[in-house]
Amino acid sequence: MTVHTGQSTAKAAGEDARGRDRASGERPGRLRRALSTHWYAWTMVAPVVIVLGVIIGWPLGRGIYLSLTDANERNVGRTIGANHIDATYEFVGLDNYVDALSDPVFVQRLVWTVVWTVCCVSTTFVLGLVLANMLNRQFRGRAAYRMMLILPWAVPGFVSVFAWRFLFNRDNGLLNKVLDGGGISAVPWLDDPTWAKFSVIAVNVWLGVPFMMVALLGGLQSIPGELYEAAEMDGAGPWKRFLYITVPGLRAVSSTVILLSTIWTFNMFPVIFLLTRGGPGDSTEILVTQAFRQAFVESPRDFAGSATWGVLILAVLMIFAFVYRRSLRKQGEVW
């Protein structure tokens, strides 16, 4: 029935458009025909397109627009009860971008964000790979171990981050109490810039390992067992089997999870914000928490500056994704 309707409409539309087609060439006609052939498909995706447009497109467009103005808390339009205050911010072109990029703070944050992302992603990946390999064997209680290792993922992020915050408390936290029992003096987990950096990375790794592990475990299980058997027959040791079967076999999965994990970690707001608020001082502030600070913590709230940082973060990630894809394609991935 669907097909029938589609065809008849296409026919009708084709006849309708025939008069103009001859003058303006083939293309508009083809577009039109495509539209009329697939109108049903378009209708089906329309709600999704509209919803995405509203919840992603509009804020994105507005963010980009704000980054080109000098909007802040004092000059945006607002309605308070009966009185309405009109917006008085102005278009300033690319000034905000020039300011942000020439600000040493941006470079500092960018460097730490990259360090944080690389440390987190590489550690999570390695740990996830090790755990996945261990859990891919047959042994007693495997299901229970799997459950336990996935637990950090099942707990809401902010709950576990708060729990870690209590553990890390220098004066009253459990970690230092335990260390104290072993004769080690209090470690300033969140009070010293270097330790704080270590702590936030540790918590993020703890949160990120389950995802890596599950994804890689899935990848491992899709590698046929015959390959290992054959390799063993040929005399390949465990390390060689890992290197020449497991690693290439996991390629498709690992390239995807690394990309995802990089994007998530780059923008991992809750861990930093809830654990250290970017502190001590500003030593663990990454790009997104800094943008949040500008928009909501400092006053007057700098909407334009924050939007600029947001757009720059987006640009950095897009460039990364592009380069990453290119390099993968060069290595022969179809992805």
Place this chain on the structure above:
Amino acid sequence: MRRGIAATALVATLALAATACGDSDSSDSGDKKSSGELSGTVTWWDTSNDTEKATFKKIAEDFHAQHPKVTVKYVNVPYGDAQNKIKNAFSSGSDAPDVIRADVGWVADFASLGYLDKVPDAKAKEVDSAFLKQAAASGKYDGQTYAVPQVIDTLGLFYNKKMLKDAGVEPPKTLEEVKTAAAAIKSKTGKTGLYLRGDDSYWFLPFIYGEGGDLVDAKNKKVTVDSPAGVKAFKAARDLVTSGAAITNATDGWNNMETAFKSGKVAMMVNGPWAVADAYAGDEFKDKANLGIAPVPAGSAAQGAPQGGHDLAVYAGSKNRDASHAFVDYLTSQNVQVQTTKALSLLPTRTAAYDQPDVKSNEMVQFFKPAVDKAVERAWIPENGALFEPLKLQFTKAVTGASSPEDAAKASATAFHKILKDWK
């Protein structure tokens, strides 16, 4: 059939979008003009701490007895997040409170953004005549009264009488004395002398006042945090930590400070009247007489502590402004003020309240009232609250040693100049 689903989905989406955009206009608005009686709901966002909130909740709900048709909705918002939450609520208008308890440093900021409803003329006159002058000043912006002072406070040196006695020292009067006292405490009892709050820049103020400086000079529109006095202040704070006289934290400062002091891990802390009730809850202060209070130790040039406190203000977009103002009036009445002093040792803002026996006989008030009279009044400029965030960054860096006092002072001044655009 399929088409049916698509259509349903589309309708559902549109319906969702429509409800999301629609203003939730459901809160019942009260009006006294017609009947002469106040009605409706008043939502109050209170920022009092965990030991104080039960008292304030009860006081707020007692308003219902006076105005049976008004329901008070009490919400406790943690002080640390409050400024941000209030701004979010006020700027969007949705689920905004009718009455807020605002730190004295926030009032001018909120008022300048147009968020606050002016205090009715009669009440404003009363604030001018019957309230402490320096408290009344905090509720003003541009010559108009936008908030009614609820409590007033300043910082003092809290000390554990027994620990100081065991160490054989008197409460220190200067930072130098703090160091010698701390050394004596360490050698006699093995405990630390002072807890220095390192994650909140409000605690930086006594240091800079002690060196004879200030953050800004509002009269001459000048940033003065990087003056020699400012640098000395950062140095003095860092010196307390490096000399071992004080411990500090870059995070969770409030909780760690309270725990350390209440459990006797440290002998002294700098704090305000809002911490009295909490201190009494600690093991060390089961005998209330063990808690002693002295003026904040002086620096090398002077002695000074900031005047603080909280004001009550009504949201300009409130649907129930009459009842809200009446509620503020009730909360700042003499009876309620005396009641809070009795329960929590907080300082009233009404001059006459100090003649009441319950207030007069309170030991904390006896100390804090003269201290408040001497306290340094800050410039009530809209940017007041904005200065503390960048200052906190530098103060934490300076006390933890992540940056030098000179750099911290310089970086604070740079940040202040960004906020106070055309200042020198």
